[in-house]
Amino acid sequence: MYEKITPPTTGAKITFKNGEPVVPENPIIPFIRGDGTGIDIWPATEKVLDAAVAKAYNGTRKISWFKVYAGDEACDLYGTYQYLPQDTLTAIKEYGVAIKGPLTTPVGGGIRSLNVALRQIFDLYTCVRPCRYYAGTPSPHKTPEKLDVIVYRENTEDIYLGIEWKQGSEIGNRLIKILNEELIPATSEHGKKQIPLDAGIGIKPISKTGSQRLVRRAIKHALLLPKNKQQVTLVHKGNIMKYTEGAFRDWGYELATTEFRQETVTERESWILGNKEKNPNISAEENARQIDPGFDALTPEKKAQIVKEVETVINRIWDSHGNGKWQEKIMVNDRIADSIFQQIQTRPDEYSILATMNLNGDYLSDAAAAIVGGLGMGPGANIGDSCAIFEATHGTAPKHAGLDKINPGSVILSGVMMLEYMGWQAAADLIKKGLGDAIANGQVTYDLARLIEPPVQPLKCSEFADAIIKHFG
Numbered sequence: 001m002y003e004k005i006t007p008p009t010t011g012a013k014i015t016f017k018n019g020e021p022v023v024p025e026n027p028i029i030p031f032i033r034g035d036g037t038g039i040d041i042w043p044a045t046e047k048v049l050d051a052a053v054a055k056a057y058n059g060t061r062k063i064s065w066f067k068v069y070a071g072d073e074a075c076d077l078y079g080t081y082q083y084l085p086q087d088t089l090t091a092i093k094e095y096g097v098a099i100k101g102p103l104t105t106p107v108g109g110g111i112r113s114l115n116v117a118l119r120q121i122f123d124l125y126t127c128v129r130p131c132r133y134y135a136g137t138p139s140p141h142k143t144p145e146k147l148d149v150i151v152y153r154e155n156t157e158d159i160y161l162g163i164e165w166k167q168g169s170e171i172g173n174r175l176i177k178i179l180n181e182e183l184i185p186a187t188s189e190h191g192k193k194q195i196p197l198d199a200g201i202g203i204k205p206i207s208k209t210g211s212q213r214l215v216r217r218a219i220k221h222a223l224l225l226p227k228n229k230q231q232v233t234l235v236h237k238g239n240i241m242k243y244t245e246g247a248f249r250d251w252g253y254e255l256a257t258t259e260f261r262q263e264t265v266t267e268r269e270s271w272i273l274g275n276k277e278k279n280p281n282i283s284a285e286e287n288a289r290q291i292d293p294g295f296d297a298l299t300p301e302k303k304a305q306i307v308k309e310v311e312t313v314i315n316r317i318w319d320s321h322g323n324g325k326w327q328e329k330i331m332v333n334d335r336i337a338d339s340i341f342q343q344i345q346t347r348p349d350e351y352s353i354l355a356t357m358n359l360n361g362d363y364l365s366d367a368a369a370a371i372v373g374g375l376g377m378g379p380g381a382n383i384g385d386s387c388a389i390f391e392a393t394h395g396t397a398p399k400h401a402g403l404d405k406i407n408p409g410s411v412i413l414s415g416v417m418m419l420e421y422m423g424w425q426a427a428a429d430l431i432k433k434g435l436g437d438a439i440a441n442g443q444v445t446y447d448l449a450r451l452i453e454p455p456v457q458p459l460k461c462s463e464f465a466d467a468i469i470k471h472f473g
């Protein structure tokens with residue numbers, strides 16, 4: 001079945017039932033070490049995960065690690081350009097849950113991202129990236145403890161589909177010609193716009209199915225959160241990209257207000273209901289004026305539209321959501337992408353789950369991780385319906401590779417997410433305690449040490465793993 005790898009002789013497969021993993025006591029879990037600093041981070045991660053599982057379950061549970069190859073290591077074993085061997089794909093498909101270090105993607109040419117390929121091959125459509133603060137972590141931000149968000153990033157489409165043509169290529173030129181001459185109409189909307197003849201071309205597909213399955217997962221997650229965190233924010237640049245990013249917002253609201261009608265309220269609905277609660281006799285027009293500050297300057301058609309929106313909300317959900325009942329529902333709102341980047345810094349405690357398309361989520365998860373201490377503290381998971389691959393937010397950080405220096409925290413915390421996904425909460429909790437206590441005691445790697453005043457001597461990557469284990473208690 002495998003060309004160059006052999007599964008462990010002990011252990012059993014994780015299977016899936018209704019999208020949920022069914023985990024034996026001794027699961028076989030494939031891992032990819034990763035390029036660059038993967039060489040430092042992976043051994044540290046494996047040591048911490050094994051120690052936590054052994055301690056939490058007194059040796060009755062154990063992970064049987066199955067080494068599989070991708071990236072540079074795969075080329076060494078399988079030959080030139082064998083970046084993602086079939087063996088690796090077969091193993092991940094067979095065992096269902098895997099964890100990986102970062103893999104290099106060249107810029108401007110060369111192979112397409114192996115990280116993205118794995119997400120697409122296994123249809124891991126949800127990328128979950130929690131950004132929360134561990135007490136004592138130094139941060140450039142004044143109030144990092146106020147940020148506790150989970151980026152829910154669509155993980156299979158958007159520009160990551162990789163459909164693009166190089167400037168000057170035959171197809172690129174043909175496409176530009178067809179678009180310019182046949183498809184871009186000279187309407188009031190598009191004017192006489194033409195694509196420059198020396199442009200590269202990329203395609204940005206955003207589908208209703210892809211958007212709604214992501215938002216569905218985000219809302220289901222919000223249902224499990226404490227009441228004050230039950231909120232899903234749809235992040236988009238829909239003012240500019242109306243039919244892709246704008247549609248993502250609309251499809252998100254559509255899903256929330258149909259499939260989850262009893263569980264959700266949108267921000268605008270909450271304003272409309274709130275206005276009527278404050279003033280039971282308020283007219284639909286006055287209510288519309290209060291939810292839309294620029295109402296009086298609008299055209300009659302637009303005014304009528306908003307009045308209609310108010311009437312529809314009152315008719316449809318006053319009984320189920322009115323008289324304050326909406327305050328018990330999951331709040332679904334939306335923010336334009338550039339604005340959310342400043343909002344998570346200026347008003348971090350106002351956000352909880354940030355549901356995004358692929359590119360926005362990529363940017364936003366690095367930015368949010370920076371607030372709570374940096375990329376060394378940014379874990380992640382790629383989750384589908386019958387497979388999950390856990391990996392950090394960061395990349396290979398090549399300048400630190402092989403120095404036993406880098407912060408393994410984000411891959412270790414990705415391991416924590418994996419343990420939680422498997423239902424091994426006791427082991428996950430030990431690691432969170434160990435990591436939190438190590439940081440609180442100033443036992444940190446270089447990235448955090450340089451932010452601490454007065455400066456502390458940084459631990460090596462491997463020493464940080466040992467410190468976490470010591471603090472299990």
Ligand SMILES: NC(=O)C1=CN([C@@H]2O[C@H](COP(=O)(O)OP(=O)(O)OC[C@H]3O[C@@H](n4cnc5c(N)ncnc54)[C@H](OP(=O)(O)O)[C@@H]3O)[C@@H](O)[C@H]2O)C=CC1
Binds near residue numbers: 396397410
């Ligand atoms: N999922 C994946 O496998 C991903 C892969 N990549 C790939 O990784 C490669 C390198 O990308 P690059 O843009 O340099 O981004 P990286 O995330 O690899 O690193 C950028 C900088 O972030 C900081 N950093 C990253 N990881 C850690 C960590 N564990 N602990 C502490 N600090 C950390 C370091 O900053 P400083 O030096 O200031 O301390 C580092 O130099 C590219 O090929 C890219 O495509 C990128 C993202 C995700």
Ligand SMILES: O=C(O)CCC(=O)C(=O)O
Binds near residue numbers: 105393
């Ligand atoms: O695949 C890559 O090289 C980069 C991907 C990335 O930055 C991410 O998924 O966060």
Ligand SMILES: [Mg+2]
Binds near residue numbers: 362363366393
């Ligand atoms: Mg990224």
